[in-house]
Amino acid sequence: MSAREVDVLVVGAGPAGLVAAARLAALGAGRVEVLDGDQGAGGAPRYGAHRGYGTWPRVVTGPAYARRLVAVAQRAGAVVRTGVTALDWAGPLALETAGPLGVETVSARAVVLATGARERPRAARLVPGTRPAGVYTTGELQRAVHQFGQHIGTRAVIVGAGGTAPAGEATGPEDATCAQTATGAEDAVAAAYAEHAAVTTVRASGASVVALVTGLSRARTGRAPVADLRPWRGVPLLTGATVTELLGQGRLSGVRVRHRDGGTAVLPCDTVVFTGAFVPDHTLARRGGLTLATGVRCPAVDAALRTSRPGVFATGALVRPTASAPAAARAGARAAHAVLAHLRDTC
């Protein structure tokens, strides 16, 4: 196994990681390297085809936003390595990585975890029923449609905010935030963005939306500050309802929904998309034994985004799972300054 040293190792080439790396490289942090297991850099925005990234009036599509972030980081001198997965820790400030060029140990003076967040899948939401094909999260759906052009089905039910009720009791607050206190409004916006992305992606794939099932008493589609509300036209909204069972052997044949008033119904469909309910992708943080916050267990960080281990920082959606791409990017910039301070102190 080969071993290398860099000054700063950033794990995750999404908005937070790329902006942190760009700032660090520009401000003279030395050798700054960003790793991402994905085959391309940019993180979640790579798969968001709708316009709505960046800041007005420079609003662009997700892929264009992602390309811009990568270009800025590279111009600043950061090395962006894609298709390289950080597998585990090899020391307090060293990671074991794998890529087609081999297995490596990369040591650094500072490590920035920017591994992002994902949506809780069906199993974690304890939705009963069979285990058919045709069950997605928004994230998987976007990759399937926008990255690979896969056929996903013909009739999709989208499960929006509060649209699932765990068996027994909740394992944790849905859409919960961690160390960084977000407002309920941010949760709502993140959930609405995910619903919006699911609707547009289903429609882009050529499938129709059977219904959006939401536990809320009224839909908040208008709350998503997205440029284009046209995709919502003709989407039947089922408010005050939860998905209680998946049906079908082999392929999904329908979902059973229960309304707050006690009535149940089966919505025939061959695809279901579970949206929202963001949790941090905290695998490396947990494997490293970093202190975790309560709730959905983001790594605990202080105001300077320092984790419980000196030299290890966490930023972006990893510490605030509902953060939007611009919010994650801002957090990445904040992390860069904290890392610089750390590098100065440990010289």
Next chain:
Amino acid sequence: MTAPGPREGSVTAGPGEGSVTVAGPLPVRPYDVTVVGAGVVGAALARELARHPRLRVALVEAQDDVGQGTSKANTAILHTGFDAVPGSLEARLVREGHRLLSAYAAESGIPVEPVGALLVAWDEDQLAALPGLADKARRNAHDGVRPLDAAELYAREPHLGPGALGALHVPGESVICPWTTPLAYATQAVRHGVDLHLGCRVESVTGGTGGGHQVLGTTRGPLHTRWLVNAAGLHADTLDRMRGHEDFTVTPRRGQLLVFDTFARDLVRHILLPVPTALGKGVLVAPTVHGNVLLGPTAEDLDDRTATGTTAEGLAGLREKGRRVLPALLEEEVTAVYAGLRAATEHDDYRITAHPGQAYVTVGGIRSTGLTASLAIAAHVRDLLADSGLALGPARDLEPVHMPRLGRTTPRPCRVPERVAADPEYGVVVCPCEQVSRGEIRDALATTVPPRSLDGLRRRTRARAGRCQGDTCGAAVRELFEQARR
């Protein structure tokens, strides 16, 4: 190549290899023995018969993969048989099967972890029942069992919930991969000449009298055979009735299970069993060879043999029981909810019966111990066939198979520098949660018994089996799967 032209969906067979088919008509030439049902028992029997090169053997299966029924959704335990009914056929075959499968697993790369079991007593009645269970274990020739007081118990299982009074330690109880096992059997059988016909549901059986062939009417047309073995699991009684026997009735017993994320694995060191009651063996908490933790099963007697869905009540009940045994477990994410149907019958023991006049053997009533007992059942049935008049011919040793080692104790190829250096595809991690590389997916798609679905690919590689359940990798894995089929 002497094999006939490739049939639709068939995998080209090497010399001496059987073929694997999923569609199209079946071979016209009669088989010597046809085994119906490619679960763990049927696959084990096909492998056993493959040791006899003069026999022409078919393994037919209604589903599109081996181990797709009861075999895929169980508690994945390699039992010692300590709690079997002493003197029963099941007790003997489980004991022998444990020994045989332990050796076979080591040879074939099937993951096994000999973690041992603890029968935990939560009240005075259960505590009082432990000496009787220890005595039963001794009568089953299991001498290692030992009582533990509460202090010893909590020293072994520090995360156990409060209130346990003591336990019985059963060394030797192990966990095993329930998917690799039937796959290894089927792979080895096919490589030694057995034909595997998938997507082939048996709907009728005729003939077989006066020395003629039996004709199976299947969804893929007729199949001729001299001898017939019924290993149809949940449908064994239906097939038995086609041959005129009313020996037993299968009542599907549903077991719902929750699989917890690998971060839960450090919470538990043994298989934690409740003290059995008249209502069954109860709900257990067990580590898996893949590094997860299982909680289950429920035990619900049903009429519907396809009711493999989970229910809100079932899952809630399991979580309530799990909370008492291992409170911290409930804080972890669930990575799968599933239900399996066990082939329970009205009898206490296996129903393995030879009908020599019909050239027919029934292997029925194989319950949750079937995985453990599979190799011993296979040897037992082979002897029954021979005693009934089947000429087995000479026997040979089988070339070992080497299955991908999916257990948590073996590093994945992406973590082995030599493997990545030799083949960069092992360094391309597609499924980060389970650290599955593109090279492993490529290998699985090109094996002797390849997957026909993404779920089949998951059982062979672990791709999409982790905490994100495909959020990250699902689309990429599907792309690789569909590319291979194009």
